[in-house]
Structure formats: C-alpha cells, structure tokens
Amino acid sequence: MIRLEGALYPWRFRLVLLLLALMVGAIAWRIVDLQVFDHDFLKAHGDARSVRHIPIPAHRGLITDRNGEPLAVSTPVTTLWANGKELQGAKAQWPGLAAALGQEPKAFAARLQANAEREFMYLVRGLTPEQGQRILDLKVPGVYAIEEFRRFYPAGEVAAHVVGFTDVDDRGREGMELAFEDWLAGVPGKRQVLKDRRGRLIKDVQVTQNAKAGKALALSIDLRLQYLAHRELRNAVTEFGAKAGSLVMLDVQTGEVLAMVNQPTYNPNNRRSLQPAAMRNRAMIDVFEPGSTVKPFSIAAALGTGRWTPEMTVDTSSGTLRIGRYTIRDVSRGGVLNLTGILMKSSNVGISKVAFDIGAEPIYAVMQQVGLGQDTGLSFPGERVGNLPNYRVWKQAETATLAYGYGLSVTAVQLAHAYSVLANAGKNVPLSMVRMDRKPDSVQVIDQQIAKTVLGMLQAVVEEPGGGGARAKVPGYHVGGKSGTARKAATGSKGYVAKAYRSFFAGVAPINNPRIVAVVMIDEPGEGAYYGGLVSAPVFGKVMAGALRLMNIVPDDLPPPVESQTAAVNAGKGGRI
Numbered sequence: 001m002i003r004l005e006g007a008l009y010p011w012r013f014r015l016v017l018l019l020l021a022l023m024v025g026a027i028a029w030r031i032v033d034l035q036v037f038d039h040d041f042l043k044a045h046g047d048a049r050s051v052r053h054i055p056i057p058a059h060r061g062l063i064t065d066r067n068g069e070p071l072a073v074s075t076p077v078t079t080l081w082a083n084g085k086e087l088q089g090a091k092a093q094w095p096g097l098a099a100a101l102g103q104e105p106k107a108f109a110a111r112l113q114a115n116a117e118r119e120f121m122y123l124v125r126g127l128t129p130e131q132g133q134r135i136l137d138l139k140v141p142g143v144y145a146i147e148e149f150r151r152f153y154p155a156g157e158v159a160a161h162v163v164g165f166t167d168v169d170d171r172g173r174e175g176m177e178l179a180f181e182d183w184l185a186g187v188p189g190k191r192q193v194l195k196d197r198r199g200r201l202i203k204d205v206q207v208t209q210n211a212k213a214g215k216a217l218a219l220s221i222d223l224r225l226q227y228l229a230h231r232e233l234r235n236a237v238t239e240f241g242a243k244a245g246s247l248v249m250l251d252v253q254t255g256e257v258l259a260m261v262n263q264p265t266y267n268p269n270n271r272r273s274l275q276p277a278a279m280r281n282r283a284m285i286d287v288f289e290p291g292s293t294v295k296p297f298s299i300a301a302a303l304g305t306g307r308w309t310p311e312m313t314v315d316t317s318s319g320t321l322r323i324g325r326y327t328i329r330d331v332s333r334g335g336v337l338n339l340t341g342i343l344m345k346s347s348n349v350g351i352s353k354v355a356f357d358i359g360a361e362p363i364y365a366v367m368q369q370v371g372l373g374q375d376t377g378l379s380f381p382g383e384r385v386g387n388l389p390n391y392r393v394w395k396q397a398e399t400a401t402l403a404y405g406y407g408l409s410v411t412a413v414q415l416a417h418a419y420s421v422l423a424n425a426g427k428n429v430p431l432s433m434v435r436m437d438r439k440p441d442s443v444q445v446i447d448q449q450i451a452k453t454v455l456g457m458l459q460a461v462v463e464e465p466g467g468g469g470a471r472a473k474v475p476g477y478h479v480g481g482k483s484g485t486a487r488k489a490a491t492g493s494k495g496y497v498a499k500a501y502r503s504f505f506a507g508v509a510p511i512n513n514p515r516i517v518a519v520v521m522i523d524e525p526g527e528g529a530y531y532g533g534l535v536s537a538p539v540f541g542k543v544m545a546g547a548l549r550l551m552n553i554v555p556d557d558l559p560p561p562v563e564s565q566t567a568a569v570n571a572g573k574g575g576r577i
C-alpha cells in the first residue's frame, strides 16, 4: 500500500495527479466543444465532402404541326462517361468495353491512356437506354452514366428551317426551338446523392427538386402542305438548275403560316456535314427586290386616290419611258393598256406613268400598310425586316422603279403577307408561326372594294389569254396571281448582274372566297427558262391544287352538272336493284 506520508517526494506525486486531472478536463472540454458547440459546422463540412446535388434533366416540350403531328420529340438517352484514373485499374476490361461501344480497341486504349489523369471524360453520348445499360452491366470500374434527353426531328429536312434544332445541351439553337426556348425548355430538378472522395456514387439519397417539364408547342404549319411544298419546290429547283428557292403558304383569314420551305435544306438529325447555305430559312432571313409582284399594290394605291378607275388607259406602245438620264423599259410591247392590261402585260412603262400621276406618297402608304419592308412581329431568329425607303426621299425615277418593285427589299414571308391583305378584302391580319385558336384582330388598310377589284385583275392575269399566269391555274378553282422576273442587284457595287434572275409567283385561291395565299421564289434558274411565269407559276399551281384539296376547300369553279349523265347514273343504279 502506498503511504503518502511516507513518500519520498509527496509534492511531486500531487503534481502528477493534478496534471493528469487537468488533461482529463481538457479532453472532456474538447469533446463537449466538438459535439455541442461546433457540431453544425463540422457536420456541414463533412457532408460537403460526400453529399452532392446532381441535376435531373427536364423533358423538353414536344413541337407538333397544327394537327398534332410530331416535329420535334425528346427521347431519353444515356450518356456514358468515365473517370480516367479509375479506368487505369481495369485495363483487362478495356477490349471488352471497346467492343461494346463499337470502337476500335487500339484507338480506344490510346484515348483512355491519353486521359489517364482526367477524372471526367465522355465515352459516348446519346445511346438508347438499353444500349447504355448493356455497357453498364459490364461493371467496368470508372464507367458511369448520365441520363439525358435528345431531340429527334421526325419530319427531317422537310420542316428543318422552321423547327430549327437544339445543341448537345438541349438548348434551342435555331428556328422555333430557339424562338420558344423559354416555353419549351422546362426547369431541371435536383437529386441529392452521396459520393466518396473520388466522386464515386455511393447512395442516391433523395430528389430535392423535381424537374419541371417544358411545355408543348403546336406550330401553325400543316405537315401535309409542308411535304407537298417541299417536294414541288425541290423538283423545280432541280429541273431549272437554280441556286435556291423559297415557298410560303398562308391562311388568309388567320395569318397563320401553313407551309414554309426552302432549298437547299438539311437533315437536322444528322448535322455532321452541314453546309451553312443549307441552313438558311431564306423565306424570312433573306431579302430581295420583289420586282413586278408589287405592281398590284401600286394599282391599289392608284384606285385609292380616286384619280383612277380600272378602265382608264395609258399608252405604253413606245416600250420605253425616259426620265432624265434614266430609261424605263418593257420586255414586251403592250400598246394602250387599262389597269388590268398593265398587270397582264406586266408593263413597267404603264405602271410608271400611273405612279407619276399619283406621286410617291400613296404608293408608299399602301406598301407600308401591307407590311412590305416592315417588321412582321414574328421575331423569328435571324429574321430580316428589309427596307421600304420613306417616300420623302423618292426622286422622280425612284417613284417609278419602286412602283414596279425595285429600290425596296422584302422577305418572301412579307410578300405573302402583303398578298393576304388583298385576299382578305383589305384587312391586315398579323402573321403567326404558332397555331391560332381564334381569329386575331385585323386592321382595314385597303378599301374593301378596291381589294376585290385588284383581286379580279389578278384573276385575269391567270385566267385570261396572254396574262402571263396561265401555268398557275388550278382545275376546279378560280385563281389570281402575278408573276415576276427580276434581275439580281449586284452586291457591293451599283447596277444589276448580267443573266442572273429571281423568278416569282405570288397568288391566291379561291378567288370567290380567298383562303390560301402562296409565294414562290426561285433564285437564279439557270437551265432553260427563267421567267416567273414559266419557272415559279407551275410550282404555285401544283402546290395550291394540293393544298385546296387537303384543306377541303369548296371548289368555286366546278362545271355545272350535266343532266343526261346524272340521269344515266341513276338509271344504272336502278338497273342493279
């Protein structure tokens, strides 16, 4: 037994005891300190090292045509990535992995070796979930999956310019995909997971925020008309060896774009070898001088002043008209023409004489009110406004050239919109690229009677002999329209390019209750013909004929039923009973 009294150095013994007691106290205090006072701080730090939030991709809204036909569809895909460091420990499995990925084993191994220090590298993006699972089932350490969505475009090149496309991160890059990005995109969710120090997923903890799916979008286009327009435009561009072309079709009453196609086009599902020229939605992002297709608006302006009636005539027999140093020419001689005759013969001299009589302002006013060189309000990505110069700066010669379509620049969709105003009894209905569920408000910009009179003149261009629009005819329906052939303005310098033309046809049907407007523009037809009446009018005729039938529009030009035939049919039926 230890006897304190007898200890040699009792004070030392006490000192040791005291020190021990102090140490125990300090440790106890530290335990309390860590567990009680610093607990939250430490826990947060610990978690930060292991708890991660990973995004849950949101489903992007479906894009359809006006009848619900899918145009852009998001399908779930699996993207595989690898941790290069971890993969180094599984070299034996590389050949198997390469084979499963369909990659050449040597090149694959070289790539993995090159990324040996990386903690993240893509192995392959956009596999079907089944393909992805098959590779995950190989259980190669360091191979991981991300669930994503990828866009697929069922209509391919037929609707490519309108629909546009998304980038690898599923964000809108072009077309309606870009214009309606906020509507379509949705909001990604969040998932809490536990990962170890090396980033390996240990445990799926919980979904902290559900992904919010994007909203669906129904476009105004009708895929059936889109296919038809695509086919006919492509055939004509090929037949005439043209550089490019556009076709726009509108619903007269609602302002909806029913079809919009261009050549050349591209397959949005395979953009690897994409030519920039093929990507252009030319109908909205390219501008041009519309030439003679604007003559009906100059005629409407003349009628609107009250100074002109359809029967009044001008003499165009000289075929030329001099203004100072400038000479206006007709391609063919017309003689004495009334206003209908000016349109039928497409006389530049005739419309210029009318323009000098009424002056710049009324022509400008009509062109502006029907939307030529004006903002369409569509806000389509890359869309151009074009230019209609203010009438105050129009000189004498310009007043004439503007009246027959030079000196202003427009898009094909603006030209179609302008014709829809004539077709809609003078009412301007705003355009729409999305399906409208009710008729939008419109503004009366041309007198109703004048619009109808001009429509009658456009009918004469198509249906009367020598009007230049005969190839736009549609059996069973009355059609009105105007052709145009315009030399192409030189870029960068003044003047016009030799032997380079744009061929146009713009028109409407049925004349007695106008429902559809279409504009065809063919850029630089090189083989055989180049006149609008020969190159573009037939495309218009075929596309309009198909559209009128597909939309179940009542024919306004059916031959009266023949009595004897009806009787014969009835007799035949009777005989069978």
Ligand code: 59J
Pocket (backbone or CB within 6 Å): 291, 292, 293, 328, 329, 330, 331, 345, 346, 347, 348, 401, 406, 407, 468, 483, 484, 485, 486, 487, 488, 496, 531, 532, 533, 534
């Ligand atoms: C034309 C122009 C160019 C610009 C002329 C077409 C002018 C003009 C300066 C010569 C071919 C041609 C501002 S023609 O569209 O008049 O569609 O079926 O390009 O006149 O003054 O070798 N159209 N076209 N003019 N410029 N400047 C006719 C006409 C038109 C047709 C045919 C034959 C031109 C009937 C065009 C068609 O109505």
